Amino acid sequence: MNRRYLMRILSLFDGISVAQVALEKAGITYNEYFASEINKDSITVTKDNYPNTVHIGDVTKIDKSIISNLGKIDLLVGGSPCQGISRSKNGRLNLDDPRSKLFFEYVRIRDWIIKNNNPDVKFLLENVKPNKETLEIMNEHMGCEATEIDSVLVSAQRRKRLYWTNIYFGDLPEDKGIKIKDIVYDNTYKVFQDERIENTKTFTKNYVKWDISGKGYGSQQDRAYYLDGTMCTIPKQQTESKTSIYLGGDKYRRSHPIEIERMQNLPDNYTSIIKSPNKRMGLCGDGWTADVVAHMFKGLKVK
The missing domain is CATH 3.90.120.10 (DNA Methylase, subunit A, domain 2)
Incomplete structure (x- = not known):
């Protein structure tokens, strides 16, 4: 089976690095994995499983000099904080929330990479489903419409999430019927x-x-x-x-x-x-469902 070899990956809001689990499941190999994460327990878990991960600190402090020193980025991934836009929260501030407005940090870094580093960079962003107005804003900034996938297709939990990506992955994952x-x-x-x-x-x-x-x-x-x-x-x-x-x-x-x-x-x-x-x-709950992301990453393979 042919594969695309990714030289460098940048993960924002990396958490416990479920993206690396998903890459393995999808059969995607890579040379360097850079991660932006500030939670100490999350970093500890990542280092325990993927000791070669290079952590580069707070996403708000990543500027062009830092990205330039990373080399050409082939894949940008991230799941920006959702607390401010979650419809389960009363009195939410949506993208004005200091946590959820970190979405714009992802957009800032993605846009800089496209303009100055790699115009063909593949990207993936995950978040919860917000209200209609917020979703329209996020779609506009991402330059694509989000796809909703429920983790129940590949897992024993019901977890609906939105994914913005320029990776073509075809149909939704097959329902495995896991209980x-x-x-x-x-x-x-x-x-x-x-x-x-x-x-x-x-x-x-x-x-x-x-x-x-x-x-x-x-x-x-x-x-x-x-x-x-x-x-x-x-x-x-x-x-x-x-x-x-x-x-x-x-x-x-x-x-x-x-x-x-x-x-x-x-x-x-x-x-x-x-x-x-x-x-x-709690760290697991703050992360991704690996098989959902692996399904999308399989779109990186050469046909």
Whole structure:
């Protein structure tokens, strides 16, 4: 099978470097991988799995002198912070949010590369789906319309994300029909029972929910997902309490960090250098679903 050999890749908001996992899965080889990331735990995970990664610091401090010294960039990837544009957030500021306006840093660097470094650079940007007005602004700045892909096609979690790219990858990934039961690592992990749950629980399409506090509704921590179903989008915060699994009867359990890694198509123990299970899972939730990105990266191969 023919491949395109990429000399240099630049990843902005690199996180735990799921892009490198996806490149491997897609059979794409590369010489140098430069990463912009400021979270220490994310950098630690990346260095543990890909020790040759060259970290170049804060994206806001990357100027033309830094990019010029990297050499010709063949592929630019990134997933700018989504907190300000997520429709699940009340009172969101959209692209005026100091985190989400980092989208413009990606655009700034992408445009500079096209003009001064490599006019044929391939690019990929991932983010959540914003409101219509914000989406139009993002499409305009990216110069292309976003494609929506739900990770449930290749994973046991429902995770709809938008991808802006000039990589032609054809159809959406094939639906593998993966369920939580297919990625189970340990069904005895942190099993719990609570009589208060049994007194208030109800069954919905995707999960069991309960209302111990008497608020009249259950928050994301007050639910457990069916083994023969799919998980919610893996969250970044309080991941362990928000990804519980229903075992049947009056038994429930927490998801194991390895199961959360599998829901993002990561190798088992990819984040194991981080000792806190909740931090490990949160780092996964802050990343990409590797097989979705690998599907797009396969468009880099020579036909």
